[in-house]
Amino acid sequence: MAVRFCIFDVGGVCYPYSLTPLNECLRAQTKDVALFDARHGAKSYNFDSFMSGKTDYKSFCKDLCRYCKVPYNKKMPALINKALHRGVGPYFKETLSLMRYLRGQNIKVCLLSNALPNLKDTASHLTFPSQIFTSFELGLLKPNPKIYQTVLEKLEAKPNEVIFIDDKLQNVQAAQKLGLHSIVYERETVFKKVKQIQLAENQKLKPNGNTNLL
Numbered sequence: 001m002a003v004r005f006c007i008f009d010v011g012g013v014c015y016p017y018s019l020t021p022l023n024e025c026l027r028a029q030t031k032d033v034a035l036f037d038a039r040h041g042a043k044s045y046n047f048d049s050f051m052s053g054k055t056d057y058k059s060f061c062k063d064l065c066r067y068c069k070v071p072y073n074k075k076m077p078a079l080i081n082k083a084l085h086r087g088v089g090p091y092f093k094e095t096l097s098l099m100r101y102l103r104g105q106n107i108k109v110c111l112l113s114n115a116l117p118n119l120k121d122t123a124s125h126l127t128f129p130s131q132i133f134t135s136f137e138l139g140l141l142k143p144n145p146k147i148y149q150t151v152l153e154k155l156e157a158k159p160n161e162v163i164f165i166d167d168k169l170q171n172v173q174a175a176q177k178l179g180l181h182s183i184v185y186e187r188e189t190v191f192k193k194v195k196q197i198q199l200a201e202n203q204k205l206k207p208n209g210n211t212n213l214l
Contacts, residue, residue: 003181003201004161006102006194007133007151008095009142010113010123012167013185016089019043025083032069041068051114053136057081081118088122094187098194099126105198112151112164114141131155142166143174152178163197165190 011017023041030036045067050060061080065072099109110131111123117136124132133151140147152159159179166172167185176182181197183190 001158001160001201002205003107003163003198005108005110005155005157006098006163006165007110007112007180008099008126009166009168009171009185010111010115013092013165014095014111014123014126015091018087018089021086022080022083025079026064026068026070029070030068031071036068039067047116048141051116051135052141053117053139057118084116084119085122088119092187094190098191101191102194107163108155110151110155112142112147142168142171145174145178148175148178148180160201163194165194 008014019042023043026042027033027036030041042064045064049055050057055063058077061077062072064070064080065076070076102109108131109127110133111127112133113123113135115134115136117134120132120134126132133147133154135141135147138147138150140150142148148164152162155162160181162180164172164175164180164182165185166175166182169184172182172184181201183193183197
């Protein structure tokens, strides 16, 4: 079966992401620096409820401030949003190059992210809206198998028609168990691994044929 879709994670795959700007913002305002440092600040906060769409942004900000011992005021949502956006780094050129290649192969580029809702705009122009899937919209988080099954249903795709790329091993393993071609993202090798999958699938379609993919 030919590959029809390639699903990319966002943070760590499309661009580097860091919570350091958020930590710096909150540490400057915490009432308990010792506790903040012992917990590593926001880096130990559980974002799952917000990423899965169970908590709205204002409630998330209040809870984050409570956890970090930061007095909450009406300015905090804007400050937190700005700090979270500062954590987004430049796009990986290897990922952008791979996306261009895939489109040239008539393979649709998709995104699947355990995403903070307020950061959705950071990758919205990489592909069509109908091919962007987020944890907060689906109400599920990777590596829950249901999130991959839901995306397959929405794409009307079979597992072996899909390549899944993520920087977290547990997410890749979960997708692999469902039959998706799955790759742990490494900038230096991702292009080669995708081509190897294409080659293997093409050989299944044309056992005696040749290919120039590699």
